[in-house]
Amino acid sequence: MLEIKGLTAKIDDKEILRGIDLTVPDGEVHAIMGPNGAGKSTLSYVLSGREGYEVTGGSVLFNGRDLLAIEPEERAAAGVFLAFQYPVELPGVGNANFIRTALNAVRRARGEPELDAVAFLKEARSAIKALKMPDDMLKRNVNVGFSGGEKKRNEILQMALLKPALALLDETDSGLDIDALKIVADGVNALRGPRFSALVITHYQRLLDHIVPDRVHVLAAGQIVRSGGPELALELEANGYAGLEAA
């Protein structure tokens, strides 16, 4: 369970998060919607431990553990996964090597045995097939020369193999055509279960047609201004975000 209480954070002396209260119980998928500049991406970065953000107040507990006190790699080992809005290119790093190193680092941290190359490739190939990705995806350098859609699918591939307990999907739908969107949604839905929860950050409602959330929250000017069921997303789609800041 993810419990965020009174979270405030700033970057370069500019306050972006201004008191977030949010609880995501195990097994639930919550959507965070909101206009540009509301602090959606900042929230995902603060939760995953990116440098440059100063947490000025509040707390974040994940399964009872103080998430803000530990390093990004420890958060990953604890089960947190951030699907990047802009996945980073790593020239000179093979995708298979990257994902296997990550998987084994996480397994090591959890006290699980590491996967050898053969066992890893077997798992990776079946995940690639399920995501309808090209076979050479593992051989290429990480995200180098990938189309926008391929980069997003590569994020989902990593998620499928790392099997996180909490996925933070930061605008994973941006730049995707409808087929790719469905594949990405299928990847998330395949993980849904009592031990998986997710925060789906999106500007648009259309992703939520495919990943149906348990709850929808509206983030505006660094605060959650409304929460509701999946129908809230439809309402926002119809009426837009105008006027929400004042709510």
Added chain:
Amino acid sequence: MSDTEFLDRVDFAARTGNDPHRVKAAETFRAHGWPTRADEAWHYTDLKASLRSFDLTLPGQGAPDVGGMIPRTAMPKVIFVNGRFDESLSDSSRFVRRFDDHASARADGTRPLVSLNTAVANDGIRIDVPGGTDGGTLFLVSVTDTPCQDMLAPFHRIAVGAAGSLTVIEVVRGAGRYMHNVVTEIALAEGAVLRHYRLQDESIDAVNVTTALVDLREDARYEAFTLNYGAKLSRYEAHVTLSGPNAAVHLNAAQLLAGTQHGDITTVVAHRAPHCASRQTVKSVLAGSARGVFQGRIEVAQWAQKTDGYQMNQALLLSPDAEIDSKPELEIFADDVKCSHGATIGAIDPEQMFYLRSRGIPEAEARAMLIRAFLDEALEPVTDDEARSIFEAAIDVWWQKGVL
């Protein structure tokens, strides 16, 4: 004391290969002295200063225990211990002969360390692969463990005949305090191919200066990679002359330096025939207050039309106290050529670091992955599996040595 007077103690008449050539080379070196920053070619590497506390002697015979430093391989090995060929440790090869004539034919006085090597070289091998023959893979291993402040000065010559081929893997390791001044002459006949890989992993108290003089005839190919890894101060200096049409050289190098190490990669690629290609990718990874130097000159003679030259040198600085000096030079006298060069200096990208760490990869391991990725392009010519695993192993443990 590191002045040239140690040469006074050398009895040239008594040394093997006794000839006026050596005496002349000694005179040339004496007249010039050790290179200092006043020498243009040595502006960024002060060899004389690095040798200031050395009291150089020429080595006697010894039998140190160097077994642990010798790479394990099924390939034939030629092994030098403390600068001397060790017959008992070496495998015999029909292509290898111990030198009986030590003088370097090219000691023309313009390179003081080559003159010095010519004057005092007392061992070395020649590798001769006849035309049309595949010489396979040969390890050339140099291990040093000496408490004395020896100057080791081997001289090697590698010749591959027309359409012949050879892979040479050089591993240079040591313990103790010494100076290693190596000269290797390489002659590749028409259509010959030499793959030449070198790991310099000398003692951290040692000084290594290695000069490679390479000549390529028509259609010959030289594929080289060298890694500066050990030594207090090291310089790898390669002079490659493309003297026949359609010859091609891939002259890559890298250095991984930490602490107060100083590493210098100096290359001169001379296009002296038309339609030749040269490619160079040189990468320096510098931690602590290490200092790296790259000097790379491409010379294109007036008649060397259709030259295709490429040179890239990049440095990754892991600490604010690390320093790189980079001096690329193009000297082009032909008018129909394609030559490009570039240089970059940077640090580890924080976005890339965060991406790796967000996937659970610990900071030190993430940094090691990015360092390995940075070196990737430089390692391209290393197509031999055994050579590659030697370099990968060295790169892999570099960050574990606590240098970061």
